[in-house]
Amino acid sequence: NAGVMQNPRHLVRRRGQEARLRCSPVKGHSHVYWYRQLPEEGLKFMVYLQKENIIDESGMPKERFSAEFPKEGPSILRIQQVVRGDSAAYFCASSQHPGQPQHFGDGTRLSIL
Amino acid sequence: EDQVTQSPEALRLQEGESSSLNCSYTVSGLRGLFWYRQDPGKGPEFLFTLYSAGEEKEKERLKATLTKKESFLHITAPKPEDSATYLCAVQAGRDDKIIFGKGTRLHILP
Numbered sequence: 001n002a003g004v005m006q007n008p009r010h011l012v013r014r015r016g017q018e019a020r021l022r023c024s025p026v027k028g029h030s031h032v033y034w035y036r037q038l039p040e041e042g043l044k045f046m047v048y049l050q051k052e053n054i055i056d057e058s059g060m061p062k063e064r065f066s067a068e069f070p071k072e073g074p075s076i077l078r079i080q081q082v083v084r085g086d087s088a089a090y091f092c093a094s095s096q097h098p099g100q101p102q103h104f105g106d107g108t109r110l111s112i113l
Numbered sequence: 114e115d116q117v118t119q120s121p122e123a124l125r126l127q128e129g130e131s132s133s134l135n136c137s138y139t140v141s142g143l144r145g146l147f148w149y150r151q152d153p154g155k156g157p158e159f160l161f162t163l164y165s166a167g168e169e170k171e172k173e174r175l176k177a178t179l180t181k182k183e184s185f186l187h188i189t190a191p192k193p194e195d196s197a198t199y200l201c202a203v204q205a206g207r208d209d210k211i212i213f214g215k216g217t218r219l220h221i222l223p
Contacts, residue, residue: 004156006156033211035213040215041215042117042200042213042214042215042216043157043200043202043213044213045210045211045212045213056208056210058210091156091157093156093157098209099144099145099204099209101147101159101162102147102159102211103159104149104156104157104158104159105156106154106155106156107155107156
């Protein structure tokens with residue numbers, strides 16, 4: 001079984017552009033989580049989605065950031081009008097049920113010029 | 114406020130030198146505690162889940178234990194390939210939120 005797949009692995013954007021990060025969960029997992037990681041910092045929760053629904057977005061900035069997990073296709077984390085401070089590694093994780101261990105992808109490293 | 118604190122931040126050991134990593138937490142309503150290993154440029158790799166005080170889990174040279182306030186990851190006779198950042202995460206509260214510690218960077222010298 002394939003694990004969590006994230007693409008692209010590296011993404012470079014100029015200030016003001018849009019960044020779109022994709023995540024395909026483990027087959028059979030319907031719970032998806034997005035995290036942001038800065039150097040020397042822990043993983044910070046951003047958003048938790050279940051198919052077609054946002055369950056918890058308390059960790060996501062109110063502006064410019066959005067996430068979706070459609071019925072078909074990968075989960076998408078979208079950052080509009082990117083700024084330098086958005087540079088980070090963004091990780092996606094999935095689980096079969098909310099209480100079970102989350103399995104992570106290898107992340108997307110976003111760099112803003 | 115719910116918190117997860119890992120210590121030490123970094124640890125250098127000689128190959129074969131056993132030690133322990135600490136994860137202390139203050140949360141209301143612990144649902145589970147998770148240990149992950151993260152290699153540079155990679156995502157966290159799941160190691161263990163612990164659910165209640167007194168529980169222990171083992172895998173190769175690693176053993177995880179849990180009390181009401183902290184968890185330890187014991188590493189016995191480590192090898193250079195055990196070098197990585199070890200992350201602790203706690204799931205707690207009615208919303209099952211998961212909170213990660215900042216990790217311990219472990220370096221095993223040959």
